[in-house]
Amino acid sequence: MSGFEQVGDFAHLDTDRAQRRGYPEAIYCSGKSVEQVVGIAEAVRERSALFTRVTQEQQDALRKVLPGIMIDPVARLAAWPAQPPEPSGGTVLILCAGTSDLPVAKEAELTARYLGRDTELIADVGVAGIHRLLSYTEKIQAADAIVVAAGMDGALPSVVAGLASCPVVGLPTSVGYGAGQGGVAALLTMLNACAPGIGVVNIDNGYGAGHLAAQIAARK
Amino acid sequence: MSGFEQVGDFAHLDTDRAQRRGYPEAIYCSGKSVEQVVGIAEAVRERSALFTRVTQEQQDALRKVLPGIMIDPVARLAAWPAQPPEPSGGTVLILCAGTSDLPVAKEAELTARYLGRDTELIADVGVAGIHRLLSYTEKIQAADAIVVAAGMDGALPSVVAGLASCPVVGLPTSVGYGAGQGGVAALLTMLNACAPGIGVVNIDNGYGAGHLAAQIAARK
Amino acid sequence: MSGFEQVGDFAHLDTDRAQRRGYPEAIYCSGKSVEQVVGIAEAVRERSALFTRVTQEQQDALRKVLPGIMIDPVARLAAWPAQPPEPSGGTVLILCAGTSDLPVAKEAELTARYLGRDTELIADVGVAGIHRLLSYTEKIQAADAIVVAAGMDGALPSVVAGLASCPVVGLPTSVGYGAGQGGVAALLTMLNACAPGIGVVNIDNGYGAGHLAAQIAARK
Amino acid sequence: MSGFEQVGDFAHLDTDRAQRRGYPEAIYCSGKSVEQVVGIAEAVRERSALFTRVTQEQQDALRKVLPGIMIDPVARLAAWPAQPPEPSGGTVLILCAGTSDLPVAKEAELTARYLGRDTELIADVGVAGIHRLLSYTEKIQAADAIVVAAGMDGALPSVVAGLASCPVVGLPTSVGYGAGQGGVAALLTMLNACAPGIGVVNIDNGYGAGHLAAQIAARK
């Protein structure tokens, strides 16, 4: 059986994925050695790929092995090739509740963009001052998919889903402290949202949220 | 040392409480035998008291030992004497997110009323259709204390606190299922609210929420 | 502000929802009295609505107040009017891991159908005998949205998402025991899926899964 | 719609808040970059604001951009302008169970003071030597709002609420270890207090406790 490529004795790259699923590979870099990341980068040189949760040391190595690669240090994301595809399908709107949610929200935005969607990000529109959110009602109702990143109480997706006709991707973040339990409170809030139409991803999983939103908005 | 009254070998009634704290005793009836509830009821006949979480069997017994006692079977609350005190202080507004939160919300409302406050209850104004809540903005801004009962995502107190100048009592309910964990999700949401000004009580603790709101609104 | 209708003192129906969100109201019947359900049913007689988690007693009452209403006792779902809308958009495929997941899976299927989608349900294709699932690969790759219901290990959505180009809605069920913790294990598995493209809903939330899938598949 | 001010592409300051809620803005600085904090500080120069959980690096930057700003390094709180408002309303009493709870307790005290209340803080009066607490009974009965900070067993608010007529704000701290679970044990204790009249805030949320107490004591 084919459809994969072995890299050293440590990886089986899923070369069939772009054809089977329609989106390129992504390399989760946390817990991988620099040597392993470099080996994989060399293997994907002729294809396209995303590298997520890239450490500073891994970023430096990637810049050497894939010159010109796009790296966003805040989102800890690298994209190869650096030029995103021409946008197709609908628009992905990313909302985040607070300024501190931005790194995760940007990971979602960049992922959606490198998977081929137009994106827009609006930050710091949490429910504590709901007039801020309501001033963007038109954009919410025009979007084809919405990612809502929120930590602490995680209440924003409930309100946004109640205003939107398109699906909402709930993206809990680990922003907060104490009973927030590293994002668990926000996660539970989103899973128990009283408004239907929310699909939830893992805490701080900006990549997964952007991927799901890109799939949802693939058709306009 | 005085300030209490022994009832049989099973209770030490805190007779000093009305003077020390300003509010009458309350008897938590869950886990008490009918005989114990009756014994306590006889002891408070000349004073005033609330009985919370009263079972059907306990309600029947209370009606016999304290004829004319007020009993609300939905809120599972009994009040003696049946006539609430003349309202003083400010107004306590009770909001609840869904119809299913009503039993707990009513326990809060009745408690506040029997502790001497004017009350108003508005049901089913959860964040999934936020225009319902916003239509009550004036009442929210005029209240002296607000109790917000919500299960599932528990997101309503965050939004209400962001609209109010008075304190908000967050009252999580066990309404919901699955990852709601019997009200724990709503509880965590309220504890992590991004709007300040919320004091949270235990899940389904309508009595505690009403008591706290009555204390807050004691002065107008 | 308009957009809602008060029913008695216990409900604010969100009459604006069909226009704002594109899908009719749904009434969560758990914890509501028969009288409250009847009151709401009378109010929606001229519109369309879903009633979820309907008890036997509530089902009997609904049949009287809305003669001819569709009621599925396994899914505990009622739909009014009984005739689903003409299908539009794409197809929603529902997969479930085991026979015991069927009630929740059917709630998802019926919801998607009453929100206007073509649906197909395939039961008992869990990962313990993976050849069963793989025999349906073509259907998986042809679907516009897939709901995957699974209890116990909740591993099925990870495998399905790896085979599909469309989004997958992960629907954990409370099927299982012990360390399954009433569906929490399956929920966590889905949130931590190593394949991107999965949006997760609450445990046993067939309604929410069907709603989300219907939204995703709205455009073909 | 107005009522907010955009700062760069990372913040929507809620400029309407002082008028709507009666208290100035607060900036949660954890997870924000120094540049973001500086940008926000410049935007609030002509208004008043609190900055919470300020790191050493952020403190240095704030001193440059808002010369003379009040910074308490133990409470990690900055207040602008440095001069608190003339006290009005009643008195907020802050009690803390142990010396190690002081940083959080001081955040609560400073918040209440900068929101306009007279404050007094008494440290190290935990229940292990209850005669220490009882020696302050008069102050407890004279207060208009009481914040009780406690880690470990979190038992102090139960006892204090039993002695007080005014509301108590339960402020669990992360002081402790092992089964204390970073403050969860203290949080649960306060939520389950057998004395009514306690509103609980998040673990280590001195700012929220002080804000709530200031609101409660606004009227004397």
Added chain:
Amino acid sequence: MSGFEQVGDFAHLDTDRAQRRGYPEAIYCSGKSVEQVVGIAEAVRERSALFTRVTQEQQDALRKVLPGIMIDPVARLAAWPAQPPEPSGGTVLILCAGTSDLPVAKEAELTARYLGRDTELIADVGVAGIHRLLSYTEKIQAADAIVVAAGMDGALPSVVAGLASCPVVGLPTSVGYGAGQGGVAALLTMLNACAPGIGVVNIDNGYGAGHLAAQIAARK
């Protein structure tokens, strides 16, 4: 190797226990069939034993097989023979926070008495009205071992240990609801008590608490 007696194919009675440990056997009856309990009862007829958590059906069977056996239906405890041993050693004082804690507290008291100690039980002296507890300070300081049963906040053992020179056995009960989590909140409070000198047993484990207290007070 000897030291035990086989009963049918379902039990190995630890006949060596009274000699090795100094206290007779106890049979945990929850989950045992009536036939199994009867078989064990017959085997211990010539010795002494306690039967804990005895159901109504098991109680009826025990009365037949061991005529005259002492059975306390509230504590769900049976003791054989019915006559407790002559008291020796010191006194075990049992305190309970609320009336609803009495069944568990009585299981502790009866266990200590049947293991040979003098006992005294004082009910309903929780910390919400601390003057009730303080009126018993002399008894607390005179005891040789103290069992403190409390549900909800579980705060009572912390206060009692701060007043006592003898060891305190913390006995959390499942009294309470919501965030009490079936006694977990009370358990955590006791484990994190700020006063040293508390040994904690399992939630509702009155038998274990009474056994430990009897051992502690064995020597006067």
Added chain:
Amino acid sequence: MSGFEQVGDFAHLDTDRAQRRGYPEAIYCSGKSVEQVVGIAEAVRERSALFTRVTQEQQDALRKVLPGIMIDPVARLAAWPAQPPEPSGGTVLILCAGTSDLPVAKEAELTARYLGRDTELIADVGVAGIHRLLSYTEKIQAADAIVVAAGMDGALPSVVAGLASCPVVGLPTSVGYGAGQGGVAALLTMLNACAPGIGVVNIDNGYGAGHLAAQIAARK
């Protein structure tokens, strides 16, 4: 692709399993309707199968559709055909800590026997009287696989593994209460055993334990 058989629209029986894995199918009956169990029973009439967690109503139906089927009501297990296979391989020893663990232990024993192994079960040899266990040291050292069922503290597998050369299957049971958390305490104990050589299965999963032990002991 073949290897399965559809039963109605609710099951895909894995007919390939006996050949692929070496052991017959097992039907998890919890959550299945009587009709579904009957349908599956008819489909396996010519093969062999186990039915686990069979309710009384399902047992009655199975006896009709598969006359002579072996049903153990304590273990809630049914086996078809009733005659177990001739034993092969080594011996599976089942130990259980208390009498109350017997139903789960018997499910394990019967499973191993119907999968082709010789079995022996020894009950009530928990660590509280360790001489009982030590008297069986020879049997422990002679076994080819050992299942150890224990609730409460779940300590028995650690001790047994320290005495055995063969693998131990840790089988936590839900016997216990309070902080036992329905078997979670026993589960965690076994996962953290200080003796290597223990593989743990789910709480109360006697079937899984017996299956694993049968596989381990397949070769002597």
Added chain:
Amino acid sequence: MSGFEQVGDFAHLDTDRAQRRGYPEAIYCSGKSVEQVVGIAEAVRERSALFTRVTQEQQDALRKVLPGIMIDPVARLAAWPAQPPEPSGGTVLILCAGTSDLPVAKEAELTARYLGRDTELIADVGVAGIHRLLSYTEKIQAADAIVVAAGMDGALPSVVAGLASCPVVGLPTSVGYGAGQGGVAALLTMLNACAPGIGVVNIDNGYGAGHLAAQIAARK
């Protein structure tokens, strides 16, 4: 009311404690500044005291302010004065399951010794090789109180209590990883011990275990 001494504005030393409880004060140093520890040390110079969880920096400061103070860096405990009291009462035996439990076990031993008991510590006698423990059966049966420190599975106290006539103090440690959850697994094991006679203290609370054991063994 007297019975305490104020130190700065940060501490109320419980000077009454030695007389009321029979044991000197202990200062929990975690979370306290060096200045605060020094201030307290100066205040207790004429009395005796223990300092627990002392950091390296605090140790250095204590040596200056209380020259000659006993400091054990492994147990992180300081005792003043350095000379323990003449032993009285019975003997406290400390057992620990593994070498890694030694720091916590030593904190327990030193505490018991400085509170006036004879002590003996035996390390690395966990249940994985039970013959090691059994070789100390005589010492176990001769002790007046036993502290058993164990991490990982926490199974040792169950076995020891089954061999002893005196009370056992269960001291869970945070030794372990993964599902050990920082000592929670060991804690739960001890709380659910099938042998009675165990009082459990908080994870890593060597001080509390030693204090409780010293109280238990006060009388011989």
Added chain:
Amino acid sequence: MSGFEQVGDFAHLDTDRAQRRGYPEAIYCSGKSVEQVVGIAEAVRERSALFTRVTQEQQDALRKVLPGIMIDPVARLAAWPAQPPEPSGGTVLILCAGTSDLPVAKEAELTARYLGRDTELIADVGVAGIHRLLSYTEKIQAADAIVVAAGMDGALPSVVAGLASCPVVGLPTSVGYGAGQGGVAALLTMLNACAPGIGVVNIDNGYGAGHLAAQIAARK
């Protein structure tokens, strides 16, 4: 009683273990001082032993005291003597889901090899691209024991067990983030696997997994 060797006052080496259990001792080095590890190393010089979770500093010390010792820094494992025994019994196959699981998987592989088995490790064959795993079906069906290491969703063992006739050791790893809870999600998935034949070990316990697999595969 013999069977152990005391090392200093900190260890009781279980010298009887190789004879009693058939496998040499292993020293868990986490939490041990360098001096303690050195002392133990000297004691086992004439025997064989494994050292697990060895820190860099401990590795350096081991190289000095046992020259030529085998140390794998990725697996943090040391083996003495460096030459593994001649392979006997069957083959242990180790599969891991992702590259980041390799350190734990290698600890399992090396353990099995030093306990006397032939081993093979295949990395990065997780379920997101299931064709990678299926290409190894023959090896899976030929193995005598299989260790499956997986983090995140932990779904791989369920699929592998469904393909294998030999037992599977589920080895959850802490790879992942957020709701993965440090490996708890993967652990729960494996415990709730819908395929029988899986024995689970603690999170990141490569040593335990390798030991168990070696025992299972001891006979071919």
